[in-house]
Amino acid sequence: MRLNLSTLLLLLGLLGLCAPAVLQARPEVLEADRIVAVVGSDVITLSELRARVQSATAQLQRQNTPLPPQEVLEQQMLERMIIDKAQLQAAHDMGLRVDDQQLEQAIARIAANNKMSLEQFKAALEKDGIPYASFREEIRDEITISRLRDREVDSRLVISDAEIDNFLAQTSAKGQQEEYQIAHILLRAPESASPEQLQKLKTKAENILKRARSGDNFAELAASYSDAPDALQGGNLGWRTLERMPAIFSEATAKLQPNQVSDLLRSPNGFHIIKLLGKRGGEQQADGGVRQTLARHILIRVSEVVSEADARRRLEDLRERLKHGEDFAELARLYSQDGSAVKGGELGWLNPGDTVPEFERAMDALQEGEVSEVIQSPFGFHLIKVEARRTQDLSQEKQRLAARQALRARKMDDAYQDWLRQLRDKTYVEYRLKEE
Numbered sequence: 120m121r122l123n124l125s126t127l128l129l130l131l132g133l134l135g136l137c138a139p140a141v142l143q144a145r146p147e148v149l150e151a152d153r154i155v156a157v158v159g160s161d162v163i164t165l166s167e168l169r170a171r172v173q174s175a176t177a178q179l180q181r182q183n184t185p186l187p188p189q190e191v192l193e194q195q196m197l198e199r200m201i202i203d204k205a206q207l208q209a210a211h212d213m214g215l216r217v218d219d220q221q222l223e224q225a226i227a228r229i230a231a232n233n234k235m236s237l238e239q240f241k242a243a244l245e246k247d248g249i250p251y252a253s254f255r256e257e258i259r260d261e262i263t264i265s266r267l268r269d270r271e272v273d274s275r276l277v278i279s280d281a282e283i284d285n286f287l288a289q290t291s292a293k294g295q296q297e298e299y300q301i302a303h304i305l306l307r308a309p310e311s312a313s314p315e316q317l318q319k320l321k322t323k324a325e326n327i328l329k330r331a332r333s334g335d336n337f338a339e340l341a342a343s344y345s346d347a348p349d350a351l352q353g354g355n356l357g358w359r360t361l362e363r364m365p366a367i368f369s370e371a372t373a374k375l376q377p378n379q380v381s382d383l384l385r386s387p388n389g390f391h392i393i394k395l396l397g398k399r400g401g402e403q404q405a406d407g408g409v410r411q412t413l414a415r416h417i418l419i420r421v422s423e424v425v426s427e428a429d430a431r432r433r434l435e436d437l438r439e440r441l442k443h444g445e446d447f448a449e450l451a452r453l454y455s456q457d458g459s460a461v462k463g464g465e466l467g468w469l470n471p472g473d474t475v476p477e478f479e480r481a482m483d484a485l486q487e488g489e490v491s492e493v494i495q496s497p498f499g500f501h502l503i504k505v506e507a508r509r510t511q512d513l514s515q516e517k518q519r520l521a522a523r524q525a526l527r528a529r530k531m532d533d534a535y536q537d538w539l540r541q542l543r544d545k546t547y548v549e550y551r552l553k554e555e
Contacts, residue, residue, distance in 0.1 A: 156197060157549040158204040163197065168552075170253065171196045175342075178351055181421065185336050187343035195343060195350070197552060202539060205546040207260055210267040217262045225258055232456045233425055234433060243424045272535045278526045286362065286522045299361065299372050300397040302337055302354040305536070307346040308389035310544045324383055324390035331380045337394045346389070347536070355396070355497075357475065363528040368393060388536045399476075410471065413506040414482055415447055415464035417455040420499035430500040434493045438502055441490055447504045456499070464504075468511070478503070 156163040172193055179186055186192065210216075230240035241251045306324045308317060327344055331337055338353025345354050361369035371381040371393050381393035417437060419430040437450050448463025455464050466474075474482070477496040482503050485491055491503040 153551075155550075155552040156201060157547070157551070158201050159208050159546050159548075161204050161208060163200050163204065168193065168197055168200065171200060175351055179342060182338075182353065184342060184353055185339040187339060191343045194552070197550075198346065199350075201546075201548055202543060203260065203264065205542050206264050206267055206539075208546070209271075209542060210263045213267070213270070215263060215266055215270070217259045217266075222255065222259050222262070225262060226255060229258070229456075232419075232454060232460075234454070240424070247424055249424075268535060272538050273531060276527055276530055276534060278523050278530075282526055283519055283522045286526055287518060289362070297360070298358045298399050299364075299395060300358045301356050301364075301368065301372055302341060302394045302396055303347065303356060303368070304331075304337075304341050304345040304350075304354055304392040305347040305388065306344065306390045307536070307540055307543075310540055321383070321390060324392065328380065328383050328392050331392060331394065337380070354394075358397075358399070359528070360525070363525045365529055365533045367391065386533070388533065388540055410508065411468040411511050412482055412508050413468050414466050415451060415504045415506060416459065416466060416478075417447075417451045417464055417502045418457045418459075418499050419454070419501075420456045427495075427500070431493050431495075434500050434502050438490065438493065441502075447490065447502075465506075468509070 153165045154162045155165050155168055172189075175192060175196055176186060187195070226240075227237060230237050233240060233243075235243065244251050244254050304327060306320055306327075308320055312320070323344075327340055331340055338355075341347075341350050341354030344350075347354060349355060356364075361373060364372065365386075367384050367386050368391070371384055372395060375381060375393070375395040377395050377398055379395055381391075384391040384393065417434065419425065419433050421427050421430050433454070437454060440450065441447060448465070451464025452460055454460075459466055469482075471479070473479075475496050475498070477494060478501060481491045481494040481501075482505060485503065485505040487505050487507055489505060491501070494501050494503065
């Protein structure tokens, strides 16, 4: 006969081997450590789930997104944690790991980007109720999953010369390109779903579509129901040309006007709903030349430990230092919180539409050599410096490179979602969230 922990503690108490005070304290501990899901060889506890829900709630509040009902957000977050656990187990099985030295270096960079020593950063986390040990392991998991995706999905995408030729022929015929800002909701279908399962999922998707068309907040619906990684960003996919979207998205988007919602879309990954948030024209010149900008930036992200006011203040301080002759590239290396930091904040030659609208408007208003005021974008707060401008007649080689990048962007999301669906289907999952 197997004894669960609570029964064992009771027996020990009756035998005088466990103090009454301990027995009284254990139910709360047991509740927090209750298993809410078994994922392969790992488990998710109630305390882990509550911590993730709390973090997601804070993120949605910062974005001014209406909060879904608590039970809905809890179920959504549990599904995301299951996917994360499945990926981490796959990474472990493949021998992918982030050692302590690599992890400490990454955290040290995060602390430096926040203008703190490591001890100050730890104290700031604890002050905000984030245990350092938990934060440390979350960063390790993020790096591990990123490496797994690169190995299993991104690096295996193949773009043929024939695809590039066809892409260039189509875009040349269309001439000036428009860009579309879209948001989407994905209801993922299991790979081996039965007709009954698919019908149930379709009915659920149709109900969500009806709510979206009736005026319900699309970002809230995405946060509540979407299985896509961007759900907590309201499903926002940013600005893209039709050529940079999966074919099923581009065909639906081309028929929409801003704020319209698509019909229900079906792909091998499940059911999709698209909303067109905005639309803008390209800026390609009549002679075929493209106005490009060589720019640098310094980015400070808003986070649990960095408020909007803190981020703005840090950049104002850096702008003052630039006025007194300090080098923009050197400050970017020290303080910018994105991948361009190692290159002194250099973003390369940017075409119209390569950046988000807020960033592009501020950049376009600058003269060569000028530094912007502090500006805000969905990524955080920026200082921007324009190094140079040019009108470029893209060579054939660069056109083909741009076409390859666009085709990769079109395929990448679908490939990742397909891989996640297969991984999820072959992972053993046992739900215990609703157990009493």
